[in-house]
Amino acid sequence: MATVDSELVRRELKALINLSNAVKNQVRQMFEQLENDPSVFDALDETDPSIPDEFENVILRKVYIRHGRHDYRVIFAHWILPEEDHVDILLVFPRKKQGYSIDWQWVSDRLRDSGP
Amino acid sequence: MITLSKETIQRLAVLRAVSLWEKGAQGPARLHKTLFFADHDSADQKRRLFTFKRWCLGQYSDEVANALNSLQDAGRIRVHFDGPAGRIDITLSTRSSDRLRRFFRRFFPEWEKSLARAFRRWAHLNEDQILVEAQDDPAYRQFRHGEIIAASSLPKHVELSELDDQEAEFLADLVDSRLAGTLKTRLRTAAKTHARREDWKSIYFTDEPAAV
Numbered sequence: 149m150a151t152v153d154s155e156l157v158r159r160e161l162k163a164l165i166n167l168s169n170a171v172k173n174q175v176r177q178m179f180e181q182l183e184n185d186p187s188v189f190d191a192l193d194e195t196d197p198s199i200p201d202e203f204e205n206v207i208l209r210k211v212y213i214r215h216g217r218h219d220y221r222v223i224f225a226h227w228i229l230p231e232e233d234h235v236d237i238l239l240v241f242p243r244k245k246q247g248y249s250i251d252w253q254w255v256s257d258r259l260r261d262s263g264p
Numbered sequence: 265m266i267t268l269s270k271e272t273i274q275r276l277a278v279l280r281a282v283s284l285w286e287k288g289a290q291g292p293a294r295l296h297k298t299l300f301f302a303d304h305d306s307a308d309q310k311r312r313l314f315t316f317k318r319w320c321l322g323q324y325s326d327e328v329a330n331a332l333n334s335l336q337d338a339g340r341i342r343v344h345f346d347g348p349a350g351r352i353d354i355t356l357s358t359r360s361s362d363r364l365r366r367f368f369r370r371f372f373p374e375w376e377k378s379l380a381r382a383f384r385r386w387a388h389l390n391e392d393q394i395l396v397e398a399q400d401d402p403a404y405r406q407f408r409h410g411e412i413i414a415a416s417s418l419p420k421h422v423e424l425s426e427l428d429d430q431e432a433e434f435l436a437d438l439v440d441s442r443l444a445g446t447l448k449t450r451l452r453t454a455a456k457t458h459a460r461r462e463d464w465k466s467i468y469f470t471d472e473p474a475a476v
Contacts, residue, residue, distance in 0.1 A: 151459055151460060151461035151462075152461065152462060152464060153454070153457070153459070153460060153461075153462050154462060154464060154467070155457075155462070156450055156453065156454065158467065161468060162468065165468055165469075172469075175468065176468075176469060179464045179465075179468075192437075193360065193434050193437075193438075194356065194357060194360045194434075194437075194438055196339040196355075196444040196447070196448065197339075197355050198339065198448070199447070199448060199451065202448075202451075202452075203451055203455060206451070208447065223447065225451055225454055227459065229459065232459075234459035236450075236451075236454035236457075238447055238450040238451065238454065239446060239447065239450060243433070246267055246269070246421045247267055247268055247269035247272060247421050247436070248266065248267065248268060248272075248429070248432040248433060248436045249269060249272060249436045249440060250436070250437070250440055250442070250443060252442055
């Protein structure tokens with residue numbers, strides 16, 4: 149089991165669940181799985197080596213949220229703690245169709261969005 | 265159809281080249297020369313990766329320089345000042361280095377072979393030899409300062425039909441200049457906060473009917 153905190157990405161996740169019911173269901177399933185066992189999600193292939201130097205007991209993992217033309221990733225920190233693990237969701241972003249790179253403009257736009 | 269951007273491929277190519285030096289490349293000049301001759305002598309001239317011009321120390325590419333800056337931001341290379349020239353080395357696991365090598369062998373095989381030859385020729389010359397030999401090359405002598413010697417033939421997005429999406433994602437993220445820094449910044453913010461459980465259902469799913 150794990151506690152989950154998504155404060156850093158509230159706007160991004162709210163934008164995601166507004167895309168479609170299918171995406172919304174995947175986000176819900178993601179939260180449920182993060183609480184049950186975050187280790188089912190794959191660790192990032194290659195992490196900056198300074199991260200384990202600076203932070204103990206943390207693994208960065210990735211979730212795929214995909215349906216139709218919607219192709220998003222959610223990256224979270226999985227803290228391995230003595231009593232109960234903890235998850236901080238760090239980043240949510242879409243992939244560009246052309247070039248397959250991260251759409252940072254979408255991330256910046258969410259940071260500028262105002263509202264509840 | 266999977267595509268990778270020209271910038272991604274250029275960054276990967278610079279990373280691939282730097283990875284050949286076990287103890288790091290002594291100074292960017294030899295890296296520029298090695299990459300120039302990898303392109304110049306490749307049997308596949310339809311896949312020239314970089315645009316080079318004649319510049320102060322010989323063949324120089326703004327694209328190689330941009331790639332080095334991006335790789336530094338991505339945390340993939342470090343520069344150590346432990347000699348007269350900055351020594352550039354990579355921070356990459358063996359597994360990822362192998363994936364990088366397999367990518368170029370598969371999708372840019374002639375360039376990869378030419379890189380190996382160029383590395384053998386240029387990698388360990390001293391700075392004087394590099395300057396003399398590079399400027400002796402006919403491809404250099406016939407151009408004026410600032411003039412383009414050879415242009416990249418890569419389109420803005422390169423089609424790689426047999427590349428699977430997982431590999432494309434790995435490669436694009438490997439050299440993304442913002443990902444490492446963003447993750448570290450957000451990790452630092454998260455680490456300052458005591459672990460707490462949020463009520464995500466009420467935050468994100470309040471419009472759903474309650475279970476009976």
